[in-house]
Amino acid sequence: MFGIFKKKTPVEKLQDRYKKLMSEWHELSTTNRSASDAKYSEAQGLLDEIDKLNS
Structure with missing residues (x-):
């Protein structure tokens, strides 16, 4: 009805x-630079997956 029960796409x-x-x-990024870099690289990997799925 209002999208309440709509499932999310991948x-x-x-x-x-x-x-x-x-x-x-x-x-x-303000406290632990190496952990920050690890999170950023993981996020970039996800962004690549999203781009693959969209194209």
Whole structure:
């Protein structure tokens, strides 16, 4: 009816995970640079997967 029971597509799930990783990356960027870099590279891997699914 209003999209309450609509399931997320795989792309939407990946986008939500990407947003979460980028948020964690931003928080870590001020305290732990190596952990921040690891989160950023993981987020970039997800972005590549999203691009593959969209094309």
